Amino acid sequence: MAVTGVTIDVGNDGVAVISISNPPVNALAIPIIAGLKEKFDEATRRGDVKAIVLTGKGGRFSGGFDINVFQKVHATGDISLIPDVSVDLLVNTIEDCTKPVVAAVEGLALGGGLELAMGCHARIATPKTQLGLPELTLGVIPGFGGTQRLPRLVGLPKAVEMMILSKPIMSEEGKKLDLIDALVPSQELLKVARLWAIDIAKMQKPWIRSLHRTDKLGSLSEAREILKTAREQAKKTARNMPQHLVCLDVIEEGIVHGGYNGVLKEAKVFKEIVLSDTSKGLVHVFFAQRATSKVPKVTDIGLKPRHVKKVAVIGGGLMGSGIATALLLSNISVVLKEINSEYLLMGIKSIEANVRGFVTRGKLTQDRADKALSILRGVLDYSDFKDVDMVIEAVIENVALKQTIFSEIEKVCPPHCILATNTSTVDINIVGKNTSSQDRILGAHFFSPAHVMPLLEIVRSEKTSAQVILDLMTVGKAIKKVPVVVGNCTGFAVNRTFFPYTQGAHILVHLGVDLFRIDRVISSFGLPMGPFQLMDLSGYGVGKAVSKEFATAFPDRTFPSPLVDLLLNGGRNGKANGKGFYVYEKGSKPKPDPSVLPIIDESRRLTNIMPGGKPISVTDQEILEMVLFPVVNEACRVLDEGIVVRASDLDIASVLGMSFPSYRGGIVFWADSVGPNHVYNSLKKWTQLYGNFYKPSSFLEERATKGIQLSAPASSSLASSSRM
Numbered sequence: 197m198a199v200t201g202v203t204i205d206v207g208n209d210g211v212a213v214i215s216i217s218n219p220p221v222n223a224l225a226i227p228i229i230a231g232l233k234e235k236f237d238e239a240t241r242r243g244d245v246k247a248i249v250l251t252g253k254g255g256r257f258s259g260g261f262d263i264n265v266f267q268k269v270h271a272t273g274d275i276s277l278i279p280d281v282s283v284d285l286l287v288n289t290i291e292d293c294t295k296p297v298v299a300a301v302e303g304l305a306l307g308g309g310l311e312l313a314m315g316c317h318a319r320i321a322t323p324k325t326q327l328g329l330p331e332l333t334l335g336v337i338p339g340f341g342g343t344q345r346l347p348r349l350v351g352l353p354k355a356v357e358m359m360i361l362s363k364p365i366m367s368e369e370g371k372k373l374d375l376i377d378a379l380v381p382s383q384e385l386l387k388v389a390r391l392w393a394i395d396i397a398k399m400q401k402p403w404i405r406s407l408h409r410t411d412k413l414g415s416l417s418e419a420r421e422i423l424k425t426a427r428e429q430a431k432k433t434a435r436n437m438p439q440h441l442v443c444l445d446v447i448e449e450g451i452v453h454g455g456y457n458g459v460l461k462e463a464k465v466f467k468e469i470v471l472s473d474t475s476k477g478l479v480h481v482f483f484a485q486r487a488t489s490k491v492p493k494v495t496d497i498g499l500k501p502r503h504v505k506k507v508a509v510i511g512g513g514l515m516g517s518g519i520a521t522a523l524l525l526s527n528i529s530v531v532l533k534e535i536n537s538e539y540l541l542m543g544i545k546s547i548e549a550n551v552r553g554f555v556t557r558g559k560l561t562q563d564r565a566d567k568a569l570s571i572l573r574g575v576l577d578y579s580d581f582k583d584v585d586m587v588i589e590a591v592i593e594n595v596a597l598k599q600t601i602f603s604e605i606e607k608v609c610p611p612h613c614i615l616a617t618n619t620s621t622v623d624i625n626i627v628g629k630n631t632s633s634q635d636r637i638l639g640a641h642f643f644s645p646a647h648v649m650p651l652l653e654i655v656r657s658e659k660t661s662a663q664v665i666l667d668l669m670t671v672g673k674a675i676k677k678v679p680v681v682v683g684n685c686t687g688f689a690v691n692r693t694f695f696p697y698t699q700g701a702h703i704l705v706h707l708g709v710d711l712f713r714i715d716r717v718i719s720s721f722g723l724p725m726g727p728f729q730l731m732d733l734s735g736y737g738v739g740k741a742v743s744k745e746f747a748t749a750f751p752d753r754t755f756p757s758p759l760v761d762l763l764l765n766g767g768r769n770g771k772a773n774g775k776g777f778y779v780y781e782k783g784s785k786p787k788p789d790p791s792v793l794p795i796i797d798e799s800r801r802l803t804n805i806m807p808g809g810k811p812i813s814v815t816d817q818e819i820l821e822m823v824l825f826p827v828v829n830e831a832c833r834v835l836d837e838g839i840v841v842r843a844s845d846l847d848i849a850s851v852l853g854m855s856f857p858s859y860r861g862g863i864v865f866w867a868d869s870v871g872p873n874h875v876y877n878s879l880k881k882w883t884q885l886y887g888n889f890y891k892p893s894s895f896l897e898e899r900a901t902k903g904i905q906l907s908a909p910a911s912s913s914l915a916s917s918s919r920m
């Protein structure tokens with residue numbers, strides 16, 4: 197087993213190799229930072245050391261500062277948990293070291309990892325090494341001098357791009373940008389780095405302190421122009437988040453007042469921004485996403501995922517073709533089945549269009565696109581199903597049709613074959629009712645468009661085997677989705693939790709609130725669009741079918757709104773036919789359509805729920821809460837029924853499936869930050885005023901009254917709220 201810590205090994209050549217070992221990513225945990233300081237001091241002191249090489253064990257230089265420390269800071273508010281690295285270790289110990297230091301970088305150098313490397317006097321890397329400063333995705337800014345050294349090494353425009361987009365580059369590009377001094381194969385990395393360090397000691401290679409460089413910064417006016425454009429951009433793309441603008445300010449400080457002053461400002465600002473709600477939310481999402489890979493009694497019982505090479509997709513419509521695209525792009529052969537050649541051709545054409553789209557956007561090379569399409573085979577019968585490892589059925593939501601298909605595929609597929617249904621509503625037990633294969637049947641709920649949206653809800657029934665769940669989780673990861681394993685219920689975790697979202701918005705409209713105002717409030721909160729624009733986008737037919745399912749399953753909390761029928765009768769179907777709540781014109785943003793207002797008035801007349809016949813008066817905050825608290829309430833029921841393994845799975849599902857703003861940490865995390873008590877009291881008040889739709893669930897009531905966070909595991913029901 198690899199040992200955690202920092203080691204020093206001095207060779208006959210007089211080079212001390214200092215190695216970081218903290219698997220799996222060599223995160224810079226506090227003891228590692230202390231170890232680095234100690235080993236650098238030792239190397240500096242020792243007479244037999246002429247030069248130093250800094251590297252990481254296990255093929256990865258470092259994934260950056262230990263993010264667990266941020267979580268501890270968030271839990272305790274104790275900022276002193278973060279050591280002074282940027283001046284003490286980076287400037288005083290490494291950059292100003294009296295002996296040359298060369299970084300030997302392999303695999304990845306991210307965040308604090310790249311910052312350590314940039315503090316060295318030269319950098320040697322292996323090919324295909326990831327280099328990046330992704331700190332903004334955690335709601336903080338690069339903190340070990342990264343805001344200062346990266347612009348000095350690669351120039352301001354590229355540095356700003358790498359920081360603001362949090363997008364790593366490969367070492368090949370790093371070499372072109374002079375971030376990397378030499379690119380060498382893995383087996384030569386240490387040898388070349390040692391020689392390089394000795395050459396610097398002998399003054400045969402330049403001894404460069406990045407912080408002192410100014411040659412790549414350009415003029416002050418150029419720099420200000422670049423930063424101004426970046427700020428304008430950030431205001432549009434990173435609404436509600438402070439770290440982008442703060443990062444640009446810190447970069448500017450160093451350009452105007454010198455690198456060292458920039459480092460001081462960076463250190464000061466870092467300690468403030470790490471305490472922001474944004475950072476709390478984003479760090480939570482980082483760990484929550486990784487937690488979804490851990491499913492009790494599935495991933496912890498020693499099972500090995502089986503290799504899935506060939507998948508059959510039944511149905512080449514929007515979902516089927518999207519799913520097939522995702523599989524093909526990850527090198528999994530696909531057999532696409534349709535019922536006639538016309539539909540088959542349409543399915544294949546949409547897969548081709550999806551793949552072409554990636555090429556056009558520069559996300560895929562033509563070679564890889566050709567390769568992906570070469571492993572697609574279209575069929576009209578089941579003869580090619582005899583050697584598939586998995587079937588994903590993606591036909592329309594018709595129970596009888598799905599049941600017939602599952603009876604058929606059970607007979608034609610090999611016994612090991614996983615049988616998955618892509619459904620958003622149909623009960624998994626009912627789908628497999630006429631088969632004797634319930635142990636290998638499960639739901640694979642993709643979100644539309646399936647080749648783009650990252651969430652995969654894996655729905656298990658009580659009979660689905662752990663092996664089959666693990667296999668689908670592995671395929672999900674292979675096709676770059678985030679699989680979240682959930683239980684079987686109407687709407688599963690995501691649609692079930694979010695069905696009150698549209699309902700809540702409809703009630704508000706019928707209570708007299710302007711629908712465009714509701715949309716504005718929700719999108720300023722951070723969702724990409726409000727509920728009515730979303731309805732326009734998905735088409736009213738879908739919404740109507742789904743509402744029917746929920747009305748049957750949860751009649752106590754369904755609002756029977758006649759609005760959708762009135763809209764459909766009036767020839768409106770949202771964006772699809774260009775007639776919705778908004779007007780859609782090519783090339784411009786959707787505009788509110790005033791001609792929809794008489795239809796809304798008619799719907800209000802029919803429901804007649806405005807108290808005293810007058811529109812209610814509410815603040816924007818109340819609008820937000822009246823739409824989102826019912827969602828929280830349903831999330832509580834989902835938690836109570838054990839539909840998800842843990843509360844944070846719902847956070848990830850809401851972020852990736854519903855585009856709930858990640859910087860608010862997901863629906864349950866957000867509710868906990870607002871306070872379960874406030875959610876409960878508000879719902880109770882609205883129940884009295886407007887009816888049972890708002891009635892708090894028993895789970896919410898219990899947690900609120902006992903002061904327990906909604907995210908606390910059931911077993912620790914006495915755990916008091918301690919996170920904030």
Ligand SMILES: C[C@H](O)CC(=O)SCCNC(=O)CCNC(=O)[C@H](O)C(C)(C)COP(=O)(O)OP(=O)(O)OC[C@H]1O[C@@H](n2cnc3c(N)ncnc32)[C@H](O)[C@@H]1OP(=O)(O)O
Binds near residue numbers: 262
């Ligand atoms: C002051 C400084 O400027 C601030 C910083 O440096 S902040 C940190 C900046 N670094 C980052 O943001 C990188 C975060 N990590 C990643 O993006 C990815 O983990 C990675 C690309 C390094 C590796 O990805 P991948 O191989 O898919 O493995 P992944 O499952 O993500 O991580 C493996 C494990 O390492 C942990 N890990 C990864 N990076 C970590 C970090 N920086 N700190 C602590 N743990 C980390 C993960 O939590 C996970 O733990 P688990 O197995 O217990 O769930």
